[in-house]
Amino acid sequence: MSRSAPAAALGAVAVAALALTGCGTVVAAEPTGSSAAAQITVTDDQGREVVIDGPVERAVVLNSYANEFVRAIGAGDTVVGVDRSSLNRLPYLEITDDEVIAEGLDQINYEAVAALEPDVVVLPRNAVWQEAAEQLEGFGIPVVVATAWDYAVFDDTVDLLGEVFGAEQEADGFQAFADEIQEVVAxxxxxxxxxxxxxxxxxxxxxxxxxxxxxxxxxxxxxxxxxxxxxxxxxxxxxxxxxxxxxxxxxxxxxxxxxxxxxxxxxxxxxxxxxxxxxxxxxxxxxxxxxxxxxxxxxxxxxxxxxxxxxxxxxxxxxxxxxxxxxxxxxxxxxxxxxxxxxxxxxxxxxxxxxxxx
Known part of the structure; x- marks a missing residue:
């Protein structure tokens, strides 16, 4: 699997005369060097506003359902770290044992996460997301809560992940497939x-x-x-x-x-x-x-x-x-x-x- 190189060292990025205005807003930032960075602001499923330095090129995704969703929107190649259950359940993931950074949703190795230099960590609401957000704040790594196992919040979860990974069009295609199933049932x-x-x-x-x-x-x-x-x-x-x-x-x-x-x-x-x-x-x-x-x-x-x-x-x-x-x-x-x-x-x-x- 080809993966992007780690993001540049964390630092302050000057953003002039730009405001973040709600879920999924993409805000252009001042160019740094030869590439233009961007900030993505999303509201996760716990109502938290999370700012991500995008585009997301490296992600840690915990929970097999979330990993399935990320693959479904075409962003699977950004995943550089997962939990043990995801690897066990989904052997087709292009992930090695060295990239397992959590033995369970309540057993996260935060130093291992930081070493992977992800742009974002995605985990479900039944994980220790409060602890993760606190522990990773010092590394400048944002945490997004997205619960891909819950039928009741499916639409919101797909939209959220589409925004996080800049894959809105692919998320729409995934949503259309799910809608087809749900409409047949309803x-x-x-x-x-x-x-x-x-x-x-x-x-x-x-x-x-x-x-x-x-x-x-x-x-x-x-x-x-x-x-x-x-x-x-x-x-x-x-x-x-x-x-x-x-x-x-x-x-x-x-x-x-x-x-x-x-x-x-x-x-x-x-x-x-x-x-x-x-x-x-x-x-x-x-x-x-x-x-x-x-x-x-x-x-x-x-x-x-x-x-x-x-x-x-x-x-x-x-x-x-x-x-x-x-x-x-x-x-x-x-x-x-x-x-x-x-x-x-x-x-x-x-x-x-x-x-x-x-």
């Missing part, structure tokens, strides 16, 4: 009765609440989150529930999503998870189990595009008659090949629906 589910859904994330009995992103796609897909009123979730608005409560709330559809990984999941793993779900004590009485409506997915598919593709898959499972002529697999393949620039291994490694098991 048009088909309008007026349909909602279907009760239990969505389980990576750990057994870990389910989702409003604000999680998953809750938003359940509603968008014409579903009803059976734990919508549970409350008391963690920073990602997820909560571990009593197994008996799932039985009591009797969902008509159950979905278990693995952590996202571009590496395909083996069919045997999908089968083992479905067997474990359906054999839990008392769960044979749940409508979803009785009707064979238990789905298992690799989150690289169902959480793609801030879970937009997950909303489409879920809508087809909840309302099959309304979506009988819609092929969610085709949208997944387009996402992988056109927007991630990598090979598509086929849907079987990412989605396991009833009847798929051998």
């Amino acid at each position: 048009e088909r589910v309008e007026g349909l009765d909602t279907v009760p859904v239990y969505w389980e994330t990576a750990e057994p009995y870990l389910t989702v609440l409003p604000g999680s992103g998953f809750h938003a796609i359940i509603e968008a897909a014409g579903g009803e989150n059976v734990f919508a009123e549970a409350g008391g979730g963690d920073v990602q608005q997820e909560i571990t529930v009593d197994p008996a409560e799932v039985v009591t709330r009797d969902p008509a559809v159950i979905v278990h999503e693995y952590e996202p990984a571009a590496t395909p999941t083996e069919a045997s793993a999908f089968e083992a998870t479905r067997d474990e779900l359906t054999s839990r004590p008392g769960w044979s009485a749940i409508q979803a189990v009785e009707d064979d409506q238990v789905y298992v997915a690799n989150g690289w598919a169902t959480s793609a595009i801030a879970k937009s593709i997950g909303a489409l898959y879920l809508a087809t499972w909840l309302h099959p008659e309304a979506f009988e002529d819609v092929d969610p697999d085709a949208y997944l393949e387009r996402w992988v090949t056109e927007f991630q620039g990598t090979d598509f291994a086929g849907v079987d490694g990412y989605i396991s629906a009833p009847g798929d098991q051998g």
